[in-house]
Amino acid sequence: MVPISYYVILSAVLFGLGVVGFVFKRNIITIFMAIELMLNAVNLAFVAFGTEFNQLDGLVFVFFVIVVAAAEVAVGLGIVIVVARNRKSLNVEDVNLLKF
Amino acid sequence: MFILNHLWIILALPLAGFAISLLAGRHWPHKYVNFSSVTAVVLAFLAFCELAREFVHLAPQQPWIQSYFTWMTAGNFRVDFALQVDQLTMVMLGVVTLVGMLIHIYSTGYMAHEEGYYRFFAEMNLFMFFMLTLVMAANLVLMFVGWEGVGLCSYLLISFFFQKKSAADAGKKAFITTRIGDFGFTLGILLAFWTFHAVDFKTIFAQAANMPVEGMHSWGVLTSICLLLFAGAVGKSAQLPLYVWLPDAMEGPTPVSALIHAATMVTAGVYMVSRMHVLFSRAPAAMLAVAIVGAITAFYSATIGLAQTDIKKVLAYSTVSQLGYMFLGCGVGAYAAGIFHLMTHAFFKGLLFLAAGSVIHAMGGEQDMRNMGGLWKKIPWTYATMLIATLAISGAPLFAGFFSKDEILFEAYAGPNANHVLYGFGIAGALLTACYMFRLIFLTFHGKPRYDEHHVHAHESPKTMLVPLVILAILSIFGGWVALPPYWGGVNYFDSFLGPAFQTSSELAAKLNPSWVEPAHSLELQMTGIAVAVALIGFLIAWYVYILKPELPKKIAQGFRPIHQLLLQKYYVDELYEAVIVGPCVWLSRNVLWKIIDVGLIDGTVNGLAFLSRGVGGGLRHIQGGNTRSYAAWVVAGAVAVTIFFVWMVR
Amino acid sequence: MSIAMALFIVCGALTIFGAVGLILAKEPVHSALSLILVMVALAVLYLLLGAEFIAAIQILVYAGAIMVLFVFVIMLLNAGEEVRTNLSRLARWVGLPLGVFFLAEMGYLLFHEYAGRAAGAANAPVVASTTDLSMKLFTEFVLPFELTSILILIAVLGAMVLARKEPQ
Numbered sequence: 003m004v005p006i007s008y009y010v011i012l013s014a015v016l017f018g019l020g021v022v023g024f025v026f027k028r029n030i031i032t033i034f035m036a037i038e039l040m041l042n043a044v045n046l047a048f049v050a051f052g053t054e055f056n057q058l059d060g061l062v063f064v065f066f067v068i069v070v071a072a073a074e075v076a077v078g079l080g081i082v083i084v085v086a087r088n089r090k091s092l093n094v095e096d097v098n099l100l101k102f
Numbered sequence: 103m104f105i106l107n108h109l110w111i112i113l114a115l116p117l118a119g120f121a122i123s124l125l126a127g128r129h130w131p132h133k134y135v136n137f138s139s140v141t142a143v144v145l146a147f148l149a150f151c152e153l154a155r156e157f158v159h160l161a162p163q164q165p166w167i168q169s170y171f172t173w174m175t176a177g178n179f180r181v182d183f184a185l186q187v188d189q190l191t192m193v194m195l196g197v198v199t200l201v202g203m204l205i206h207i208y209s210t211g212y213m214a215h216e217e218g219y220y221r222f223f224a225e226m227n228l229f230m231f232f233m234l235t236l237v238m239a240a241n242l243v244l245m246f247v248g249w250e251g252v253g254l255c256s257y258l259l260i261s262f263f264f265q266k267k268s269a270a271d272a273g274k275k276a277f278i279t280t281r282i283g284d285f286g287f288t289l290g291i292l293l294a295f296w297t298f299h300a301v302d303f304k305t306i307f308a309q310a311a312n313m314p315v316e317g318m319h320s321w322g323v324l325t326s327i328c329l330l331l332f333a334g335a336v337g338k339s340a341q342l343p344l345y346v347w348l349p350d351a352m353e354g355p356t357p358v359s360a361l362i363h364a365a366t367m368v369t370a371g372v373y374m375v376s377r378m379h380v381l382f383s384r385a386p387a388a389m390l391a392v393a394i395v396g397a398i399t400a401f402y403s404a405t406i407g408l409a410q411t412d413i414k415k416v417l418a419y420s421t422v423s424q425l426g427y428m429f430l431g432c433g434v435g436a437y438a439a440g441i442f443h444l445m446t447h448a449f450f451k452g453l454l455f456l457a458a459g460s461v462i463h464a465m466g467g468e469q470d471m472r473n474m475g476g477l478w479k480k481i482p483w484t485y486a487t488m489l490i491a492t493l494a495i496s497g498a499p500l501f502a503g504f505f506s507k508d509e510i511l512f513e514a515y516a517g518p519n520a521n522h523v524l525y526g527f528g529i530a531g532a533l534l535t536a537c538y539m540f541r542l543i544f545l546t547f548h549g550k551p552r553y554d555e556h557h558v559h560a561h562e563s564p565k566t567m568l569v570p571l572v573i574l575a576i577l578s579i580f581g582g583w584v585a586l587p588p589y590w591g592g593v594n595y596f597d598s599f600l601g602p603a604f605q606t607s608s609e610l611a612a613k614l615n616p617s618w619v620e621p622a623h624s625l626e627l628q629m630t631g632i633a634v635a636v637a638l639i640g641f642l643i644a645w646y647v648y649i650l651k652p653e654l655p656k657k658i659a660q661g662f663r664p665i666h667q668l669l670l671q672k673y674y675v676d677e678l679y680e681a682v683i684v685g686p687c688v689w690l691s692r693n694v695l696w697k698i699i700d701v702g703l704i705d706g707t708v709n710g711l712a713f714l715s716r717g718v719g720g721g722l723r724h725i726q727g728g729n730t731r732s733y734a735a736w737v738v739a740g741a742v743a744v745t746i747f748f749v750w751m752v753r
Numbered sequence: 754m755s756i757a758m759a760l761f762i763v764c765g766a767l768t769i770f771g772a773v774g775l776i777l778a779k780e781p782v783h784s785a786l787s788l789i790l791v792m793v794a795l796a797v798l799y800l801l802l803g804a805e806f807i808a809a810i811q812i813l814v815y816a817g818a819i820m821v822l823f824v825f826v827i828m829l830l831n832a833g834e835e836v837r838t839n840l841s842r843l844a845r846w847v848g849l850p851l852g853v854f855f856l857a858e859m860g861y862l863l864f865h866e867y868a869g870r871a872a873g874a875a876n877a878p879v880v881a882s883t884t885d886l887s888m889k890l891f892t893e894f895v896l897p898f899e900l901t902s903i904l905i906l907i908a909v910l911g912a913m914v915l916a917r918k919e920p921q
Contacts, residue, residue: 004761009802010863012765016791018856019772025734025852027776031827032784033734038819039772039788042795045811053802053881058889061881064807065890068814069901073908075819079826080915086830094730101728735847742855749862 009050016043030082030094034075041071105153106160109168109185109238112153112195115146116230123227127220132210139223140206143230147199157192163602165191167240167304178299186240186303189603193441194237194373197448201365202230204570208456209357211566212463216355222262226361229255233366237373241302242291245374249287249338252367253280259362260354272350279347283337290330297323307380311606315384315614328381328388332395335371341429342399345422346676352414356459359414364421364455365448372428372444376437376604383435383607386614389519393433397514397527400426402673404534408541409669412469413458416542420495421451423531427510430528434521435611436513438600442585443506449581450494450503453574457488460563460571461546468558471542476551480560483568485547487575492543494578496536497637502582504634507532509587512629518615529636536640544648587626760801767794781832785823792816803880 020043023036045064052060082092089096105111119142127135160166165188173181187195206226213222229252236248254277261273291301298306316322335341340348340363351363362368375382375392382389400423407419424447431440462469464481478485494501497508511532514525562568585596601608612618647654659666668674725736767790774787792815799808890898 004757004801007863008761008765009798011860012768012798014856014859014863016768016772018852018859019769019776021738021855022852023772023776025731025738028731029781029832031781031823031830031832032775032778035775035781035784035788035823038815039775039791042792042815045807046795046798049799049802049804049807053804058881058885061804061807061886062889062894064804065810065886066894066897066901068810070904072814072819073901073904075822076908076912077915079822080912082826083830083916092830092832097730098728100726739847739851742851745855746858749858 006050006054010047013043013047013050016040016046028093028095030085030092030097031079033094034078034082038071038075041067103156103160105149106156106166106187107168109153109187110170112146112149112199113185113231113234113238115142115149116227116234118142120224120227120231123220124224127224130220132214132219135220135223136210139227140203140210142227143199143203143206146230146234147203150195150199153187154192154196157187162188164188165240165304169240173244179295179301181241181243181301183244184240184302185238187238189600190373190376190441191238193445193600195234197369197445198230198233198237198366201448201452201574202233202361204573205357205361205365205452205456208360208459208567208570209355211564212357212459213355218262222259222355225255225258225262226357229259229362229367233370236370240304242294242306243301245377246284246287246291249334249370249374250284252362252370253277253284253338256280256351256362256367259358260351262354262358266353269353272347272353276347276351279344280337283334283344286330286333286337287335290327290334293323293327293330297327303377307606310380310384313384315610316387318386318390321387322385324381325385325387328378328385329391331374331378332371332388332392335374335429336395337371339368339371339425339429340422341371341395341426342402343675345399345403346679348422349415349418349672352412352418356414356455356462359418360452360455360459363418364451368421368425369428369444369448372425372432372440375429375432376441379432379437379604379607382432383610386519389433389435390521391433392429393514393519393521393524396426396429396431396433397524397531398426399423400430400531401527401534404531404538406669406672407538408534409666411472411670413461413471413474413542413546414455414469416471416538417451417454417458420454420535420539423535424451424495426531427507427528430514430524431510434510434514434517434519434524435607436510436517437604437607438597439506439509439513441600442596443503443510446494446502446506446578446581449574449577450491450501453487453491453571453578454495456567456571456574457484457491460484460567461488463563463567464560465553466558468553471545473553474546474551475549475553476547477560478547481562483562483571487571488547489543490575491578492539494582496539496641497532497633499634500579500582502578502580505582505585505587508630508633509585511633512626515629516621516625518611518618529633532633533636533640536637537644540641540644541648544644548649549652757801761798764794764797764801767791768798781827782824785820785827788823789816789820792820805880806883806886 017040020036020040023039024033027033027036045067048060048064048067052058052064085097086092119139122138123135127138157166165186167184167186169182169184171183173183175181206223209222209226213219216222232248232251232255234248236245236252239245239248257273257277260276261270263269264273294306295301298309300306300309310324313324316325337344348363348368352359354362382392403419403423403426407416407423410416410419424443428440428443428447431437431443460481461474461477461484464477464484465474468474490501494503497504511525511528514521514528585594587594647658671677726733771787771789771791771794775784775791778784778787792811796808796811796816799805799811
């Protein structure tokens, strides 16, 4: 069978890629998507461990993560729309009114 | 038994006078200030009279102690506000209240035209309070409170005319110089506490009575305590080498010089040494030091007085010299004689100063004797009283000073701790005393007037100033008669009164010197004769030089110019201190403590902290620069750091 | 090589492709599509692990609702090509090395911790039944469940307030 460590490493790699995207992309929506990628990576890790130790708690947690991610996306995209309206641009570097 | 049970009244009266005069006296007419301050002191004197009556009636053999409240405790260390009265205290109280009262009355006349009348009387009352505290204290710490307090009042009163720079400087000099002595005093108190585990006299003396007598060449703890305490006395009582403040203190008004620097404050040192006689008599080395310092100061100061031209400065050096005699008396074990001389000195020196004040008042402020002369016709009362005081201080027979000085010199020559060298200094000093005192009289009152008679109208002083002079003059004549020596066929009431106070020491002296024999009466008569002869010689010298051959002083001054300059410039001691001590101190303060430590170190630290703050803040503000992507980067960096931390912690 | 392993490798590769595609895509729409690919592949992985309910939820909610929402907003805002500007200095010099280091470290740790467990996974994966899952959900975790419903309510309200037109 597939050793659990493979799943966990895959999860870590995905998480790292998500971090990279979070740091390096300029479009707000793309950054958001990178955050979603990170959440998914974590979900994978949870499921893997839940199955490994035969605990259903892991799966329940994944359920909740998905729910919260949904709510977060709803509100977050609402904010993105407002920001895009105000700054007339989707570049995160244009959200700089607090610049010293 | 009223006052004995309420000793605090004697302290409270001058304190109340101080408070009232200070707080309310600014806009009062002089009458009211007199009412609060002068009556306070008069009442204090009356309280003393009542106390004396009760005390004599009770005749206690042990000191009568009243403890009012515990002032401070810290483990073993316990100081009560406790007052004690024994025979020594009674004598001191009498001197302080009587002379203080007379001088307060005199001041109402002398200070009548001065600014700050209320301030003067407030400070004088405060001084009375502290002096009485010093005299009645039942433990070392309370005595030190009084000690410091009189120093404070001395400073305030010397710089009474504070707008004059010389007066302000004199006040500072007095305070700082006595401070040096007070440092020794404090160390003495600490050492005493460390040795006896208590600071009140009763406990200390009880324990000391059981301690062995320390040898002349072994430096025991008692000797150290005594020497340290004596250091304080050297400062406060203006002995060598800390006497330099007293002549400068003449910048203060004349009543101040009379009260503080003649009769009371400067005698605090003598009182302290006498009070601690139990310790001193067990430390012969310390006693010898006291005697040596006293004798040398007596002679040294008299030489300076010979050449001074300011009338008050002559009296100041005379005070230093007479204090030397008192210490000489205490140093050879004749404590009662020292205190006796303290009492008579308060009378005649107080009188001398007050009369000098009267002269200055008559001359409209002139203090230089070279500009006086021929005043005896114009201010006869002042002249008469001053002459009486001069006879007393020179040791003319039957006047007050005669008996007291004589007793000291006799004890120095033939007492249990006799020392002929010191006696030599003493007798030489007596000659010089007579000489310079009569020089003062002749220059001031006799001869032709050396001032412009049209500008200065010498007039007699008002009654408020003359009456105290007369009272003190009477005391200067008859004050010595309480201690008529036995060989005259009289009874020495003074010594027998003070006997119980000094009992332990006299018994110890007898034990230590078994070979000492009571000297024969004939020896006493001989010594008296020598003393009188010496005084007469001094008088004759002064007569010859200043009356018979008035041109002689100038010739002597020119002929012996180096010596005359040396004496006139007070042996250049002030200049020496300035160069050796004061100059380096000021240099150190200015260049090291101010420029390096205060500006560089302290300001530098504070400014440096501010600078650091600003720098760190300036650096840190870039974390939040408004750049969203850098926020993102910081978030990730933080997350990584936390992860690493936890990972390594688990390991 | 068992079927499970082969499937894992394929789906794993697909996820990695999708993630890399997310990062490297120029257009936001392309990033969204890559992300959808990632999610579908992850769903298959969940199935492989025996979490059938979760796999279904993943497809339905994540790929089906959330990603659709993303695409909607991208279309709405007419997000164009991404402009390449310079990386912020901090990101370039600190972020990149940090990211690489992080990855390396996690990999190292996980390898060490779980390398020995290869044998442990010899058991056949137990399929977590939906019944058991819902039992747990509605008894032990009923409070979080209710709270998440409130959360969704708040999210709906928030989204409505945020995105409405300014009152003129």
